Amino acid sequence: MIARISGTLVYKSVQAITLDAHGIGYRVFVPLTTFYELPEMGQPITLHIHTHVKEDAINLFGFHTLEERNMFQVMISVSGIGPRLAMNILSGINVEDLVDAITGGNLRRLLNIPGVGRKMAERLVLELKDKVLKLDRGQTAPRDRVIPRSPEEAVKEDALSALINLGYKNATARDVIEKIMKETNDIPALDLLLKSALQHLSG
Structure with missing residues (x-):
C-alpha cells in the first residue's frame, strides 16, 4: 500500500x-x-x-499534510461518506475549522460545505466528535498556528471552493466573487453569494 x-x-x-x-x-x-x-x-x-x-x-x-490525510481517513470511516465526498468536504473547509465545527456541534458551519446536508452534518458530529478530538490532541502532524478567518474571508473562500467544484476556473470565480463583495455593503450569506455569482457567470 x-x-x-x-x-x-x-x-x-x-x-x-x-x-x-x-x-x-x-x-x-x-x-x-x-x-x-x-x-x-x-x-x-x-x-x-x-x-x-x-x-x-x-x-x-x-x-499536503499528514493531518489532512488522517482527517480524510477518519471521515471515510463514517457510513455514507466515500472518498469523493470526503475530498469535497476537505475542499470546502480546512482541517482546523472542521475539527472545531465537529467538536462544537456547529451544524450551520458544516451545512455551508457544498454537498453536506443536515443528516450528513449531524452524522459527522455524532460519529466523529471523539475521533477528531484525538486528532486535535496531536496524534497527527504538528499544526502551525492558524489565524482565524474573518466572516468576510470565510464566505469568500467557501464560495470560491464551491464554484471551483462546479467547474469554474479559479481566477474567473475569484474575480466574480470580489466584484459582488465590493458591490455589497453587508457580508452576504453563502447561498446568496453563490446564487449571485452563478448569475454573473451564466450571463
Whole structure:
C-alpha cells in the first residue's frame, strides 16, 4: 500500500495531479487545500497518500499534510461518506475549522460545505466528535498556528471552493466573487453569494 510519494509534478488540475516518480506517472486526486499548496509544474513534490482499493480500481488520494490525510481517513470511516465526498468536504473547509465545527456541534458551519446536508452534518458530529478530538490532541502532524478567518474571508473562500467544484476556473470565480463583495455593503450569506455569482457567470 502506498503511503507517500515523492517525485516531480508534471500535471495539475483542481481535482487531480500527475506525479512522476522514477519514470512512473501516478494520478493522484487532491483536495483544494492541497491544490493551493502545489508548486509549479516541473518542481519536486511530496504527498501523503491514501490508497483506496475497489474491485475495479485503485485510486490514490494525496494530501499536503499528514493531518489532512488522517482527517480524510477518519471521515471515510463514517457510513455514507466515500472518498469523493470526503475530498469535497476537505475542499470546502480546512482541517482546523472542521475539527472545531465537529467538536462544537456547529451544524450551520458544516451545512455551508457544498454537498453536506443536515443528516450528513449531524452524522459527522455524532460519529466523529471523539475521533477528531484525538486528532486535535496531536496524534497527527504538528499544526502551525492558524489565524482565524474573518466572516468576510470565510464566505469568500467557501464560495470560491464551491464554484471551483462546479467547474469554474479559479481566477474567473475569484474575480466574480470580489466584484459582488465590493458591490455589497453587508457580508452576504453563502447561498446568496453563490446564487449571485452563478448569475454573473451564466450571463
